[in-house]
Amino acid sequence: MTDIKQILAADAELVNDVLRGYFARNDEDIKELLESERYSLFAGGKRIRPFLTLEFCKLFGGKAEAALPFGCALEMIHTYSLIHDDLPCMDDDDLRRGKPTNHKVFGYSTALLAGDALLTHAFGVAASNDLVESNAVAQAVKLLSEQAGEFGMVGGQIIDLAGESEKLSLDKLIKLHSMKTGALIRAACLMGVIAAGYPIDSEEAVSAAEYAEKIGLAFQIIDDILDATATEEELGKSVGSDAESNKTTFLSYYSAEEAYAYAGTLTAEAVSAISSYEGSEVLTDFAVYLLDRKS
């Protein structure tokens, strides 16, 4: 057993240092925008996506440094998606990671633009990775765009919104989460593989994609269970919001026990996808950590 929490924290520290560097530049005229971006970016996220990028890069023989710009780009995109998801025209949430949501602090228009700026800046960060061959950089940017766009994260968000007015089939629910949450997790794992020098059609990439798909879905199932069973204090965000907004969740199809067992099976499959690679313990333990998390 590795000390997964300690590894997560160490990787997060690396990521935070690099992110702080990207946001060191100031300009009095756009101070409010920069503060709004930093507010959400440094709100205490666990840096799960960059962790996956760093650890997959290391698993396949790459250096963490080569994965850092990609990991930071992923975190910036994740952060923008949270800011936009919380906006009044979307989920209209007041609380995120135990703090008021971005628009509650900075106002609607600044929050919108902070999200736009984070998304835009993220691609520049990924493209500036000079520790990776430039054809691999282009490949990573393309992958990031695909997984974060219409046929990935943003598309998942549209299906999610539709799910508020109609009950989604189980297949569509799985598709929703494969896009909304899974796609960025897939990008995170695969960008680690690319940072290590392996192409997107390599056996290593196929294994990483399999791992990503399984933990992505397990992650969402656990999220649904926690939303229904945890307290606001434990989660640092509003709870019970799924039931309140009448959203289809995995608990619309399974009991909490069945859902947890399903997530367990997926976790075992994720572990199996990478078990043949030497040094896969960190990613194995991470999958189990996600399954057992309480927030």
Add this chain to the structure above:
Amino acid sequence: MTDIKQILAADAELVNDVLRGYFARNDEDIKELLESERYSLFAGGKRIRPFLTLEFCKLFGGKAEAALPFGCALEMIHTYSLIHDDLPCMDDDDLRRGKPTNHKVFGYSTALLAGDALLTHAFGVAASNDLVESNAVAQAVKLLSEQAGEFGMVGGQIIDLAGESEKLSLDKLIKLHSMKTGALIRAACLMGVIAAGYPIDSEEAVSAAEYAEKIGLAFQIIDDILDATATEEELGKSVGSDAESNKTTFLSYYSAEEAYAYAGTLTAEAVSAISSYEGSEVLTDFAVYLLDRKS
């Protein structure tokens, strides 16, 4: 004299064909999102930014094909910025290019996500340019991110919003437009230079940046004049909105005649920046066309 309108139309047709290809993929579950994106992307824009990319690429010996993905990426980013600018929390506009704005047709949340998706997709399009060396592709993506982000277009938008509640100094007004409109025009010209194979620190790039800066500012000055003097029918969008929202414009500092003379001087400087290159007539005539436009 070239037939600039005919060249613009021919370039726009090339761009539209490629854009249609990027948006050929369908998925019933995200139909509304894709329709929302296409609605604004194919609303009849003049494709000024891709034109600049194509023509600068050709001016410096490159092929138009190599510039097309970059030009399309710019148009997608321009389109996303219009969708988000029109949202109720921003300028709250009902009319754009003679048609109802995106959120008026598709609703607030879909319009927001359509903007996010266009921005995200744009970087994938730029990164997929395989007619350009991959280090130049990475350079182009980085440039696009810088010019469209906090210290470019999005930052300009924040300063613009601040200008609704306070009168901006002339210096800050120029800075605002250099960021809000100028930055993407700069990216357009420079991405053409990059597509032609010249690095960002070449003499060719310096000339292109000078041209971009001058026509960008002239473009905005003419916009301010038209907003105050043209009819809604001529412009295809709401007019008089600057005065109504109490925005600082160039007409806060100059009479329409003085502003037009200022734009004329800038146009002459733009022309001068590229006049030593053989084949610069198209871009010269374009600068004059921008100056004399009525919409």
